[in-house]
Amino acid sequence: MNENLHKPKHIAIAGSGLVGALQSIYLKKRGFDVSLYERRPDMRNNRISAGRSINLALSDRGFKGLAGVGIDEEVRQISIPMYRRVMHDKEGKLSFQPYGKDGQAIYSVSRGGLNCKLMDLAEAHGVNIHFNHRCTSVNLEEGSAVFESDHDRVEVKPEFLVGADGAYSEVRNEMEKRPWFNYSQYYIDYAYKELSIPPAADGTHQLEKNALHIWPRKDFMLIALPNLDGSFTCTLFFPKSGPLSFDSLDTLDKAEAFFKEQFADALALMPHFREEYSSNPAAAMVIVKCFPWTWGDKVMLIGDAAHAIVPFYGQGMNCGFEDCSVFDELLVNHEGSWRDLMHKYEKARKANGDAIAELALRNFIEMRDKVADPGFLLQKKIEARFSEKHPDKWIPLYSMVTFSHIPYHEALMNGDRQESIMREVMALPEIEQRWDSEEVEQLILSRL
Amino acid sequence: MNENLHKPKHIAIAGSGLVGALQSIYLKKRGFDVSLYERRPDMRNNRISAGRSINLALSDRGFKGLAGVGIDEEVRQISIPMYRRVMHDKEGKLSFQPYGKDGQAIYSVSRGGLNCKLMDLAEAHGVNIHFNHRCTSVNLEEGSAVFESDHDRVEVKPEFLVGADGAYSEVRNEMEKRPWFNYSQYYIDYAYKELSIPPAADGTHQLEKNALHIWPRKDFMLIALPNLDGSFTCTLFFPKSGPLSFDSLDTLDKAEAFFKEQFADALALMPHFREEYSSNPAAAMVIVKCFPWTWGDKVMLIGDAAHAIVPFYGQGMNCGFEDCSVFDELLVNHEGSWRDLMHKYEKARKANGDAIAELALRNFIEMRDKVADPGFLLQKKIEARFSEKHPDKWIPLYSMVTFSHIPYHEALMNGDRQESIMREVMALPEIEQRWDSEEVEQLILSRL
Numbered sequence: 001m002n003e004n005l006h007k008p009k010h011i012a013i014a015g016s017g018l019v020g021a022l023q024s025i026y027l028k029k030r031g032f033d034v035s036l037y038e039r040r041p042d043m044r045n046n047r048i049s050a051g052r053s054i055n056l057a058l059s060d061r062g063f064k065g066l067a068g069v070g071i072d073e074e075v076r077q078i079s080i081p082m083y084r085r086v087m088h089d090k091e092g093k094l095s096f097q098p099y100g101k102d103g104q105a106i107y108s109v110s111r112g113g114l115n116c117k118l119m120d121l122a123e124a125h126g127v128n129i130h131f132n133h134r135c136t137s138v139n140l141e142e143g144s145a146v147f148e149s150d151h152d153r154v155e156v157k158p159e160f161l162v163g164a165d166g167a168y169s170e171v172r173n174e175m176e177k178r179p180w181f182n183y184s185q186y187y188i189d190y191a192y193k194e195l196s197i198p199p200a201a202d203g204t205h206q207l208e209k210n211a212l213h214i215w216p217r218k219d220f221m222l223i224a225l226p227n228l229d230g231s232f233t234c235t236l237f238f239p240k241s242g243p244l245s246f247d248s249l250d251t252l253d254k255a256e257a258f259f260k261e262q263f264a265d266a267l268a269l270m271p272h273f274r275e276e277y278s279s280n281p282a283a284a285m286v287i288v289k290c291f292p293w294t295w296g297d298k299v300m301l302i303g304d305a306a307h308a309i310v311p312f313y314g315q316g317m318n319c320g321f322e323d324c325s326v327f328d329e330l331l332v333n334h335e336g337s338w339r340d341l342m343h344k345y346e347k348a349r350k351a352n353g354d355a356i357a358e359l360a361l362r363n364f365i366e367m368r369d370k371v372a373d374p375g376f377l378l379q380k381k382i383e384a385r386f387s388e389k390h391p392d393k394w395i396p397l398y399s400m401v402t403f404s405h406i407p408y409h410e411a412l413m414n415g416d417r418q419e420s421i422m423r424e425v426m427a428l429p430e431i432e433q434r435w436d437s438e439e440v441e442q443l444i445l446s447r448l
Numbered sequence: 449m450n451e452n453l454h455k456p457k458h459i460a461i462a463g464s465g466l467v468g469a470l471q472s473i474y475l476k477k478r479g480f481d482v483s484l485y486e487r488r489p490d491m492r493n494n495r496i497s498a499g500r501s502i503n504l505a506l507s508d509r510g511f512k513g514l515a516g517v518g519i520d521e522e523v524r525q526i527s528i529p530m531y532r533r534v535m536h537d538k539e540g541k542l543s544f545q546p547y548g549k550d551g552q553a554i555y556s557v558s559r560g561g562l563n564c565k566l567m568d569l570a571e572a573h574g575v576n577i578h579f580n581h582r583c584t585s586v587n588l589e590e591g592s593a594v595f596e597s598d599h600d601r602v603e604v605k606p607e608f609l610v611g612a613d614g615a616y617s618e619v620r621n622e623m624e625k626r627p628w629f630n631y632s633q634y635y636i637d638y639a640y641k642e643l644s645i646p647p648a649a650d651g652t653h654q655l656e657k658n659a660l661h662i663w664p665r666k667d668f669m670l671i672a673l674p675n676l677d678g679s680f681t682c683t684l685f686f687p688k689s690g691p692l693s694f695d696s697l698d699t700l701d702k703a704e705a706f707f708k709e710q711f712a713d714a715l716a717l718m719p720h721f722r723e724e725y726s727s728n729p730a731a732a733m734v735i736v737k738c739f740p741w742t743w744g745d746k747v748m749l750i751g752d753a754a755h756a757i758v759p760f761y762g763q764g765m766n767c768g769f770e771d772c773s774v775f776d777e778l779l780v781n782h783e784g785s786w787r788d789l790m791h792k793y794e795k796a797r798k799a800n801g802d803a804i805a806e807l808a809l810r811n812f813i814e815m816r817d818k819v820a821d822p823g824f825l826l827q828k829k830i831e832a833r834f835s836e837k838h839p840d841k842w843i844p845l846y847s848m849v850t851f852s853h854i855p856y857h858e859a860l861m862n863g864d865r866q867e868s869i870m871r872e873v874m875a876l877p878e879i880e881q882r883w884d885s886e887e888v889e890q891l892i893l894s895r896l
Contacts, residue, residue, distance in 0.1 A: 168625075176633070177616075179732035180688065184632030185624070240628065284627035 007338050008159030009033055014135045014145060014171050018111070019303030019320035020164030021118035025069045026328045027162075028125045035156065036127055037147045039134035039165075044116045054194065054233045055225045056114075057082070057106040057212070057314035059402040065321025068328060071121060078113060080226045081105035086211040087371050092265035096211075097377055100399050101388065106212070106314060108225045130154070135165060138174035143298030145171070160338075161299045167288050169305035175295060183290040188310060188361075190220075191240045191282035197269040199230025206269050207232060214367055215263050219244075221368035222263050234266065237312075237368065238282075246282040285310045287357050291350055294342035302327070307353030312364040313401060315356050319408070323349055355409035359401060379422050382435050386444050393448055394418065421447045455786050456607030457481055462583045462593060462619050466559070467751030467768035468612030469566035473517045474776045475610075476573045483604065484575055485595045487582035487613075492564045502642065502681045503673045504562075505530070505554040505660070505762035507850040513769025516776060519569060526561060528674045529553035534659040535819050540713035544659075545825055548847050549836065554660070554762060556673040578602070583613060586622040591746030593619070608786075609747045615736050617753035623743060631738045636758060636809075638668075639688045639730035645717040647678025654717050655680060662815055663711050667692075669816035670711050682714065685760075685816065686730075694730040733758045735805050739798060742790035750775070755801030760812040761849060763804050767856070771797055803857035807849060827870050830883050834892050841896055842866065869895045 011027055013020045016038035028034045058066075058079060066072040083105045085097040099106060119129060133147035133154065144157040163171025175181045200206050205226055207213055213232070215222040220239065224232040239245035249255040255277050259267040267273060288308035294300045303320035327345050334341045370376040380396070387394045397415035400406045406414075424447065425431065425440055434440060459475055461468050464486035476482045506514075506527060514520040531553045533545040547554060567577060581595035581602065592605040611619025623629045648654050653674055655661055661680070663670040668687065672680040687693035697703040700722050707715040715721060736756035742748045751768035775793050782789045818824040828844070835842045845863035848854045854862075872895065873879065873888055882888060 179734070180635045182632075182634050184630075184634075186630050186632075187628045286627070 007032075008143075010035070010158040011160045011162060012037060012145065012156045012158035013162040013164050014147075014169075015039075015163070015165035015303075015305070016115075016119055016122070016129050016131075017164065017166060017303070018115055018118065018317050019324065020162070021115060021122050022065060022069065022321055023162060023164055023302055023324045023327075024122045024127045025118070025125055026324050028122070028127050029069065030328070030331060033158075034122075034127045035158065036122065036129040037133045037135065037145075037154075037156070038129060038131050040131065042119075042129075042131045043112060044119065054111060055108050055227060056111050056317050057225065058109050058114075059106045059314065059318050061315070061322040061405060062318035063107075064405065065318075065325045068325045069121065071117065075109065075114060075117065076107065078228065079107035079109040080228065081107055081210055082212045082226070084211050085371060086208055086213045088213060088215045088263070088265055089372070090217075090262065090264070095377065097371060097380060098384070100396075100403050101384075104399070104403050105210070106402060108212075108227070110227065135170040138163075138171050138299075140174055140178070140295040140299055143295075160297075163299065163301040163305045164303050165305050167286055167304045167308035169301065171299065172290060172301055172305050175290070175292075175299075175301075181290065181292070184288070186287045186289075188285050188287070188364075189240055189242075190237050190364075191246050191284060192311075193236045193238070193246070193277065193282050194280050195234040195236065195270055195273065195276045197224060197232040197234060197266065198271065203230045205230050205232065214371060215266060216368050216370075216372040217262055218369045218372070222266060223367070224266070234270070237364070240282065240284075252278055287361070289354060289357065291346070293346040293350065297337065297339035297342060300342060300345065306349070307357065309353075309357045309360045310364060311360070312367055313356065313360040315360060315401065315408075319353065319356050322352075322405075352408040355407075355412040356401070359397075359408065359412055359415075375426065378432065378435055379426055382425060382440060383418070383422065385436055386441060389441065390445070394444070455480075456591075458483070458606040459608045459610060460485060460593065460604045460606035461610040461612050462595075462617075463487075463611070463613035463751075463753070464563075464567060464570070464577050464579075465612065465614060465751070466563055466566065466765050467772065468610070469563065469570050470513060470517065470769055471610060471612055471750055471772045471775075472570045472575045473566070473573055474772050476570070476575050477517065478776070478779060481606075482570075482575045483606065484570065484577040485581045485583065485593075485602075485604070486577060486579050488579065490567075490577075490579045491560060492567065502559060503556050503675060504559050504765050505673065506557050506562075507554045507762065507766050509763075509770040509853060510766035511555075512853065513766075513773045516773045517569065519565065523557065523562060523565065524555065526676065527555035527557040528676065529555055529658055530660045530674070532659050533819060534656055534661045536661060536663045536711070536713055537820070538665075538710065538712070543825065545819060545828060546832070548844075548851050549832075552847070552851050553658070554850060556660075556675070558675065559765075583618040586611075586619050586747075588622055588626070588743040588747055591743075608745075611747065611749045611753045612751050613753055615734055615752045615756035617749065619747065620736075620738060620749055620753050623738070623740075623747075623749075629738065629740070632736070634735045634737075636733050636735070636812075637688055637690075638685050638812075639694050639732060640759075641684045641686070641694070641725065641730050642728050643682040643684065643718055643721060643724045645672060645680040645682060645714065646719065651678045653678050653680065662819060663714060664816050664818075664820040665710055666817045666820070670714060671815070672714070682718070685812070688730065688732075700726055735809070737802060737805065739794070741794040741798065745785065745787035745790060748790060748793065754797070755805060757801075757805045757808045758812060759808070760815055761804065761808040763808060763849065763856075767801065767804050770800075770853075800856040803855075803860040804849070807845075807856065807860055807863075823874065826880065826883055827874055830873060830888060831866070831870065833884055834889060837889065838893075842892070 010033040012035045013024050014037050016036045024034045024036050063072045066075055084099055087095045132149045135145055136148045137146040143161040145161055147154045163169050165171055176183050197206055209226050213224040220237060222234055222236050224234040226232055241247040249258055252274050286308055293306045302323045309316050326348055330344050383396045387396055400411035421444055458481040460483045461472050462485055464484045472482045472484050511520045514523055532547055535543045580597045583593055584596045585594040591609040593609055595602045611617050613619055624631050645654055657674050661672040668685060670682055670684050672682045674680055689695040697706055703725050734756055735758060741754045750771045757764050774796055778792050831844045835844055848859035869892060
């Protein structure tokens with residue numbers, strides 16, 4: 001880090017969620033004075049859900065972000081590796097798709113547990129976390145903000161403000177009022193509802209533990225991720241309205257009959273189905289895009305505040321953690337003004353935020369529809385085989401996104417190129433018999 | 449109108465701009481109790497600019513909207529027909545492009561004058577206009593709103609609320625906070641600045657009066673529209689930042705030198721150039737898209753609040769007036785609930801709002817770049833000739849948008865089809881010599 005860089009002394013961060021807490025540790029380690037303001041109470045006292053999914057899938061980009069503050073291995077210990085997708089058809093028959101090469105996995109981790117760990121670490125580094133303080137106004141020119149609690153109103157005047165306050169960011173909300181700030185919020189027509197499969201009587205998992213389970217049904221799907229206590233958190237992704245939708249399943253009997261028809265093996269493991277179905281909300285999923293991500297040399301957005309995406313690639317948190325590690329790298333190597341650093345940061349990240357938004361949308365179709373198609377699974381097997389023989393020439397798209405640090409926007413471009421080659425391969429007559437032939441390998445090589 | 453339709457008795461409209469005022473008259477004429485709330489003071493007392501362009505181009509859709517309340521001819525009397533584009537090159541040489549057939553014109557009208565006339569008419573019909581009342585909160589479930597003035601706070605509880613409060617709509621702002629409300633604001637990289645050419649000493653226009661003047665310079669342009677008092681309002685559309693931009697012209701000397709180089713003939717007619725250039729802002733242009741446009745049976749958005757577009761097709765007001773006349777038609781012919789009417793309205797208009805947004809963006813490129821190209825002008829001449837001979841087979845895109853009531857989204861589709869045919873025509877060898885040949889006519893006929 002350029003010692004002469006005129007940089008802010010005191011930085012305030014709005015939001016002590018996953019990304020805000022991690023960013024606070026990075027900045028504190030670089031010598032800044034850091035305060036965190038969080039609108040919710042301290043979840044370490046009384047476990048409250050943030051109204052969002054209970055577990056998440058950590059992958060390589062996320063671990064790199066955690067490694068930068070030294071807690072990647074500790075978090076890995078409290079995560080469950082998922083080595084493959086297990087698809088459940090209507091009859092309960094299973095099929096399988098490995099995520100990567102041997103030993104490669106994505107890791108199911110508790111959102112709340114990870115957030116608590118990050119806040120513990122932030123405080124251990126000397127970050128002050130002010131809970132129950134909601135951001136009510138922002139001054140973009142000064143980089144200051146007002147935070148209000150039930151009995152308190154603090155006007156915080158740091159020299160720099162970080163908006164890590166999520167998809168409904170108050171900091172970004174202030175930018176939206178300004179000319180030349182581009183913004184979009186797009187809700188997909190689906191909603192999600194969480195359910196659960198409890199542990200077996202002996203505390204073990206009732207489905208294969210080290211896997212992500214999918215019940216792909218073309219226009220909708222159920223998934224299940226393992227938890228440490230032997231349970232699974234299940235999520236139904238389903239149209240919000242229409243002929244077959246959350247709206248149409250307007251009684252518990254209809255909902256249960258629907259599950260019996262579509263997800264009988266899962267329903268059999270859900271003793272609390274009716275309570276959970278009625279009490280858990282059908283929640284919305286939004287894609288947020290905006291630009292710029294910074295305001296002068298006073299404010300920056302990070303994580304969901306800058307780029308909220310749908311959950312289907314399991315990359316929302318991973319992308320936010322990558323924001324933190326990339327920003328830290330830029331900061332350390334930066335020569336020039338703080339304002340220039342802001343431009344470098346948003347330039348480095350914007351295209352990647354857009355790309356993972358697109359990839360996440362596409363992965364919904366892959367998960368709910370394509371993984372039930374033997375042709376798709378064969379294509380992935382051919383790609384995996386080719387990639388193993390020519391690792392320098394072909395990294396499957398899923399691996400680029402999940403097990404590499406290739407910028408998302410490059411992964412997207414490479415993936416599109418690969419897809420056009422694979423269309424040609426899959427159109428070969430009798431590809432089912434010849435999938436591992438020399439001829440297929442030569443065809444791919446000739447197209448690269 | 450179905451007399452049994454359960455419909456709101458009292459309707460409040462936020463915004464007494466062009467669309468809000470017109471909509472109030474339509475609704476009043478259909479028997480509703482209508483109140484208008486406007487955040488600005490009454491512009492009829494002291495002419496204030498709304499910070500927006502001083503004149504606008506009215507065309508057929510706008511006149512139809514005005515005809516519905518009986519003031520189209522009255523407004524035509526205070527408008528100036530513009531029959532053609534007059535292009536000025538750097539040397540001051542002129543070229544010409546008619547807008548339509550003989551007698552077809554778009555009409556330059558004063559935004560303020562038209563707005564005053566609509567407010568007069570609204571009041572004459574018994575609409576109450578509350579000025580200096582800014583909408584500060586909206587209840588979408590009740591269709592109610594709070595309006596505040598310096599010394600007043602009114603909680604208005606109509607049975608229905610219309611958001612006609614423009615591109616920065618407060619009513620829409622409340623919808624933005626709700627799940628499944630899709631929204632985007634996109635600012636083009638350009639800004640605009642207004643300047644003026646005063647009347648000659650004898651009160652006449654110093655440029656051809658019945659024309660829209662364009663100084664097309666590829667990446668930017670100056671335009672001029674005539675006013676009744678003999679003056680022209682000129683608008684520079686220019687990049688906001690970059691090597692040649694409002695930011696780069698950071699002294700008056702630089703700005704004047706730039707005008708001397710690019711727009712010498714116009715500058716020679718601008719005695720107040722330096723004052724105007726320094727005092728008039730470089731204003732932003734935003735494209736707003738959202739959906740839905742209604743909330744239950746309690747709230748609707750109309751005009752710029754639902755679909756703000758860039759000004760290059762001169763269709764912003766026209767599209768808003770068309771919203772009013774289309775809504776009125778739907779209302780009169782509606783059988784069913786008020787909620788169904790809302791769905792009909794947004795379904796009828798959304799695709800058209802999106803289409804004119806796209807067309808308006810494309811027209812910027814046409815105006816600033818293509819109209820300076822003899823090939824483009826020739827293409828338009830061929831289209832006009834063909835259209836005259838086969839009016840049932842071909843209406844040029846500009847005419848569909850400007851001189852017809854074909855839905856914008858159909859105009860956009862037809863225009864794209866026409867363009868692909870014209871590419872083939874323009875690629876014919878020696879088209880400059882053969883443009884009015886039988887062969888060209890037959891080629892087009894064969895492609896339709």
